[in-house]
Amino acid sequence: MRVIAGLLLVLWIVLPVVPVLLWSVAVQWAAPAVLPPSYSLQSFSALAATDTVRAAGASSLLGVGVATVATPLGYLGALAIQRLPRVPARLVELTLLAPLAIPPFALVMGINVAFLRFYLLPSVGVVLVLAVTALPYTAFMFRSALATYDSRFEEVARSLRNLVANGPPCPGAPARWCNRPGILPRVPGGLGRLHRHAAYRRGAVADASHAAGVRCVGYRE
Amino acid sequence: MSSSLEFIGTSRSFGEATVLHEVSLIVEPSRCVALLGGSGSGKSTLLRIAAGLDDPSSGQVLVDGGDLDGVPSEKRGIALVFQKPLIFPHLNVVDNVAFSARMAGQSRQAARRHAMAYLELVHLADFAGRSAGRLSGGQEQRVALARALARNPRILLLDEPFSSLDSRLRENMYSLVEDIRSELAPTIVLVTHDRREASILADSIAVLDDGRILQHGPVAQLHYQPATLAVNRILGGLNAISGQVDGGIHHSVLGRVRVQPGMVDGPAFLVMRQEAVRILPAGEGTAVGNVAGLKSLGAHTLVRTEVAGNDGLPETLTVEVSGDPGVSVGQMIGLQPVNGSGWAVIR
Incomplete structure (x- = not known):
């Protein structure tokens, strides 16, 4: 029974893709033909065209730029909703939802006017406009993630960070680096160690929630 | 360290x-x-x-x-x-x-x-x-x-x-x-x-x-030796018998029980843990109680007794015994502190 259910599930996902795949290799395909009368890879060759590659590159850059701006802002927004008292939290929530409630045309026109006043570069402007529309999604995605997160992980992690004189030694690093606050970015192997030791020298600190693999913040003066 | x-x-x-x-x-x-x-x-x-x-x-x-x-x-x-x-x-x-x-x-x-x-x-x-x-x-x-x-x-x-x-x-x-x-x-x-x-x-x-x-x-x-009735309660003590301390002796329905030195004369509660009271046949011990209830704790049993007070109001005294207490509800029994001495608190 489970196998049949699994197969049906796969079919349910795969079937809608089949016409798209056929379209990708069809020269022409008109009703009432069940299958395309002739096939060609012409559509795929268009993928390699300069314009397509340039457009894909621009879209990717735009996507990365928007994600880079909207993800940390969304995280901060979600954190504010979770940790602020009820009324201010609700205000933050409404502010984050506003881009969804306001018609996109009005939003973009309004933001564009502001950007023009600041003499902003067009590409930066586009990233920021898209980041504003992406912000509600990133914020509420993080909000869902934070809802299942126990903040006591941070408290345990703080109490486990060993910054006192009786801490374990720090092999491989000069004695002066040992038992200093350290940020531990998840950089693998030797590079991570080098980075870590360098961070010790700078007196870097990690936010306690780093323990739960969530985030790193700032450096200690 | x-x-x-x-x-x-x-x-x-x-x-x-x-x-x-x-x-x-x-x-x-x-x-x-x-x-x-x-x-x-x-x-x-x-x-x-x-x-x-x-x-x-x-x-x-x-x-x-x-x-x-x-x-x-x-x-x-x-x-x-x-x-x-x-x-x-x-x-x-x-x-x-x-x-x-x-x-x-x-x-x-x-x-x-x-x-x-x-x-x-x-x-x-x-x-x-x-x-x-x-x-x-x-x-x-x-x-x-x-x-x-x-x-x-x-x-x-x-x-x-x-x-x-x-x-x-x-x-x-x-x-x-x-x-x-x-x-x-x-x-x-x-x-x-x-x-x-x-x-x-x-x-x-x-x-x-x-x-x-x-x-x-x-x-x-x-x-x-709890400092107060609240400590006695939190530590699971079930007995606090009202009475009067006079010359280092607490007078209550349990009779005369010697309490700690330095206890000032006046009204005080005798704190006596349920494990520190012994059940005896009726007529023996320092007080007489009527068994009012039995509660099993598994290997132990709590025997709740009512001891008639001098002013007519009964005091409740609970005794913890191991195994079958050998008494039934309504039975008259004798009661006696195990050590013969007790601990008094004012509040």
């Missing part, structure tokens, strides 16, 4: 509500003190203040005589184990225990080697590679203990760490804590609402009620 921990006049208020009222307490190095109290008594708040996760409204917290005011949690050298094990879900067992060493800059290999020693201490060396989600409740709490100990803390704080475990696992954890104490001798502050757990694990118990320490002393002292 173990350190002393001292609270001096520590208070904590949340808005109008004061949850700790000028608490003063000393925990000597390598000793285990249990903070015993009910829900809302302020015991967990006191622990959070010691750990640096909360700030006192007033008062001081000292470790080895040094004031911790303004010292962040990560610089206090104090490890905390919660009721929920809070095993980091993205790390396996050994990496959870190695977390502190990794944070201190050790290589993964060295940190894991360091962690293995502590996993052996909690008898979980065979589970080193297991993911955090595939542990039982007891195993998770062992990992949490090992992780806290691997940090080499000056003071270990345990916030009701065993209350979610079943009784068999809890007994195992008590043995484990004993092993840890004999091996590493850490200073431990244990928060619990379970007086049995406090009595088994701690050298001394501090009884908290409504944000105040009512009494701090050795386990036996709190059971048999």
Whole structure:
């Protein structure tokens, strides 16, 4: 029974893709033909065209730029909703939802006017406009993630960070680096160690929630 | 390395509500003190203040005589184990225990080697590679203990760490804590609402009620020489018989019972634990009681008796006997304090 259910599930996902795949290799395909009368890879060759590659590159850059701006802002927004008292939290929530409630045309026109006043570069402007529309999604995605997160992980992690004189030694690093606050970015192997030791020298600190693999913040003066 | 921990006049208020009222307490190095109290008594708040996760409204917290005011949690050298094990879900067992060493800059290999020693201490060396989600409740709490100990803390704080475990696992954890104490001798502050757990694990118990320490002393002292009726109640004492102290003798329905020296003359309650009263055949003992109820505690039975008072109002006296008490409801029995002496309190 489970196998049949699994197969049906796969079919349910795969079937809608089949016409798209056929379209990708069809020269022409008109009703009432069940299958395309002739096939060609012409559509795929268009993928390699300069314009397509340039457009894909621009879209990717735009996507990365928007994600880079909207993800940390969304995280901060979600954190504010979770940790602020009820009324201010609700205000933050409404502010984050506003881009969804306001018609996109009005939003973009309004933001564009502001950007023009600041003499902003067009590409930066586009990233920021898209980041504003992406912000509600990133914020509420993080909000869902934070809802299942126990903040006591941070408290345990703080109490486990060993910054006192009786801490374990720090092999491989000069004695002066040992038992200093350290940020531990998840950089693998030797590079991570080098980075870590360098961070010790700078007196870097990690936010306690780093323990739960969530985030790193700032450096200690 | 173990350190002393001292609270001096520590208070904590949340808005109008004061949850700790000028608490003063000393925990000597390598000793285990249990903070015993009910829900809302302020015991967990006191622990959070010691750990640096909360700030006192007033008062001081000292470790080895040094004031911790303004010292962040990560610089206090104090490890905390919660009721929920809070095993980091993205790390396996050994990496959870190695977390502190990794944070201190050790290589993964060295940190894991360091962690293995502590996993052996909690008898979980065979589970080193297991993911955090595939542990039982007891195993998770062992990992949490090992992780806290691997940090080499000056003071270990345990916030009701065993209350979610079943009784068999809890007994195992008590043995484990004993092993840890004999091996590493850490200073431990244990928060619990379970007086049995406090009595088994701690050298001394501090009884908290409504944000105040009512009494701090050795386990036996709190059971048999409570400072107040509230301490007697929190430590499970069921008997407080009203009467009058005159010349060091308490006069009540139980007859004349010698009480502690220095007790001033006047109205006082005779505090007599249920285990410290003996049932005798009717006509013997210092008082006569009528059996009003029987309650089984498994291997023990509580016998509730009503003893007629001089003013006509009966006093209730409960006696705990092992096995079958050999009495029935409505039967008249004799009652006598086991030691022949008692402990009186004024309030």
